[in-house]
Amino acid sequence: MSIKEIPESGMIFLCEEDDVFHIEESAVYKKMQGVKIAEFLLIKSRKVFVIEAKSSSPSPNNKIGFDGFIQEIHEKLLNAFSLGMAIFLNRHPQKETLPANFQNLDLSKNTQFILCLVIKGHKTEWLAPIQDELKKSLSGTMKTWALSPNAVVVMNDEIAREKGFIR
Amino acid sequence: MLNSVTLQNFGTLKNMEWSNLGKINLVIGNNGCGKTFLLKALYASIRTLEEYKRGDDKRSESEILADKLYWTFQPEKIGDLVTKKAESKLFCELKLDNKKFSYSFSKDTTRHISALENNVSPRNSNSIFLPAKEVLSLHHIILKSREQDKVFGFDDTYLDLARALRQAPTIGRNYKEFSTSRKDLEAILGGKIEYDEGSSRWQFKKGNQKFSIGVTAEGIKKIAILDTLLGNRYLNDNSIIFIDELESALHPTAISQLLDIIAVLSEKGIQFFIASHSYFVIKKLYLIAQEKQFSIPVMSSVNDEWSVSDLLEEMPDNPIIDESVRLYKEEIELAFK
Numbered sequence: 387m388s389i390k391e392i393p394e395s396g397m398i399f400l401c402e403e404d405d406v407f408h409i410e411e412s413a414v415y416k417k418m419q420g421v422k423i424a425e426f427l428l429i430k431s432r433k434v435f436v437i438e439a440k441s442s443s444p445s446p447n448n449k450i451g452f453d454g455f456i457q458e459i460h461e462k463l464l465n466a467f468s469l470g471m472a473i474f475l476n477r478h479p480q481k482e483t484l485p486a487n488f489q490n491l492d493l494s495k496n497t498q499f500i501l502c503l504v505i506k507g508h509k510t511e512w513l514a515p516i517q518d519e520l521k522k523s524l525s526g527t528m529k530t531w532a533l534s535p536n537a538v539v540v541m542n543d544e545i546a547r548e549k550g551f552i553r
Numbered sequence: 554m555l556n557s558v559t560l561q562n563f564g565t566l567k568n569m570e571w572s573n574l575g576k577i578n579l580v581i582g583n584n585g586c587g588k589t590f591l592l593k594a595l596y597a598s599i600r601t602l603e604e605y606k607r608g609d610d611k612r613s614e615s616e617i618l619a620d621k622l623y624w625t626f627q628p629e630k631i632g633d634l635v636t637k638k639a640e641s642k643l644f645c646e647l648k649l650d651n652k653k654f655s656y657s658f659s660k661d662t663t664r665h666i667s668a669l670e671n672n673v674s675p676r677n678s679n680s681i682f683l684p685a686k687e688v689l690s691l692h693h694i695i696l697k698s699r700e701q702d703k704v705f706g707f708d709d710t711y712l713d714l715a716r717a718l719r720q721a722p723t724i725g726r727n728y729k730e731f732s733t734s735r736k737d738l739e740a741i742l743g744g745k746i747e748y749d750e751g752s753s754r755w756q757f758k759k760g761n762q763k764f765s766i767g768v769t770a771e772g773i774k775k776i777a778i779l780d781t782l783l784g785n786r787y788l789n790d791n792s793i794i795f796i797d798e799l800e801s802a803l804h805p806t807a808i809s810q811l812l813d814i815i816a817v818l819s820e821k822g823i824q825f826f827i828a829s830h831s832y833f834v835i836k837k838l839y840l841i842a843q844e845k846q847f848s849i850p851v852m853s854s855v856n857d858e859w860s861v862s863d864l865l866e867e868m869p870d871n872p873i874i875d876e877s878v879r880l881y882k883e884e885i886e887l888a889f890k
């Protein structure tokens with residue numbers, strides 16, 4: 387297996403070729419117009435991460451900017467998660483174009499899905515309120531899909547590096 | 554305005570220098586690190602200067618200070634305030650409006666402080682200490698215990714506050730910032746507190762309903778006290794307010810609202826010293842410092858060492874902040890389990 391490097395928002399994500407579904411490069415996404423979507427789906431430690439990368443975020447103190455930011459991330463993560471599920475369930479004809487390890491993915495509760503935002507250069511102490519707010523915003527999705535209460539994660543590049551997501 | 558403070562061998566505070574004080578000043582640290590002690594040390598000195606030459610009081614600064622230290626800290630003798638095993642005397646120096654007030658005494662001192670220097674002009678303002686526990690439901694007990702029975706238990710911070718609250722509200726023009734702040738405080742409360750002369754009890758009035766202060770929420774009592782002191786003109790624009798554990802009994806939303814009001818009052822001239830171990834208090838003050846671009850000096854205790862920083866520059870390096878990050882990281886770990 388070869389390692390694929392995905393440059394996003396000033397960070398280089400490292401993934402096994404068979405473990406990553408790079409949505410923006412996919413044929414199925416290229417046919418869609420005007421759908422805001424996260425960067426990629428990644429299998430890591432037997433979990434599926436839906437990854438959205440950002441180079442900055444507004445502070446929670448800036449109400450309009452912050453709420454808009456959360457709404458945008460919500461939409462992108464939800465659309466990416468939905469697209470993945472739709473492909474796995476053969477609602478799109480491109481299932482065979484998915485990387486090898488996605489082909490026979492167990493969609494039952496045995497596989498955890500994590501909706502993950504990575505913000506470059508963000509202070510660690512400022513991550514918790516974003517994670518709390520994003521979790522609140524996505525709580526409907528988490529409940530309807532029976533995701534874990536810890537299924538929404540917000541990291542900065544420092545933590546993403548510690549967890550082996552980026553170089 | 555208090556500009557700087559130096560304390561040596563003052564109880565748990567062995568050596569502390571805090572200069573360039575701001576309109577709002579924050580003291581943070583773990584339980585038992587000496588936050589309340591520091592606030593009380595400052596309060597006793599400031600009240601000494603405020604009581605000196607007030608009305609017909611003929612007492613010297615030294616006599617007032619000895620009384621104030623005795624009844625604020627309630628030791629057997631004031632010499633007991635000197636740090637245990639310290640080789641030199643207790644020393645305190647304040648700069649108030651850039652004028653020096655200092656004193657020192659040894660552990661053998663019972664009541665008389667001989668070494669005292671005062672260059673501060675007599676003050677006509679009143680400063681106040683708001684303790685962590687509320688005083689309204691104990692108001693008459695505090696006054697009886699101290700004024701009639703003259704026993705230890707409620708220290709001078711409680712007595713002074715109980716007396717200050719006894720002052721009747723004044724009708725008429727107040728500082729614009731004070732009346733605006735009172736409106737904001739009353740909006741948080743949803744009512745106001747009133748002293749009922751007949752029953753000698755405080756009551757909480759909400760619309761046409763009156764509630765006994767005993768059944769009123771702790772947080773409401775806390776905010777109502779500040780509202781009352783602004784309304785009865787005990788405080789003026791040169792007062793200093795010491796708030797111990799501002800966060801106690803308050804919802805995070807109320808903490809933020811109260812701190813916004815404090816920021817307005819501080820811009821009018823009231824100086825604040827706030828002791829806290831709440832992440833919300835630190836974070837909100839950090840945001841106020843950034844938004845208003847004014848300095849909020851922080852005295853922070855970590856492992857018995859005190860260090861100074863400024864919320865205008867950064868969030869302080871302190872276990873309170875670390876704990877919030879640690880909880881976040883613990884949550885992240887759950888996702889990766």
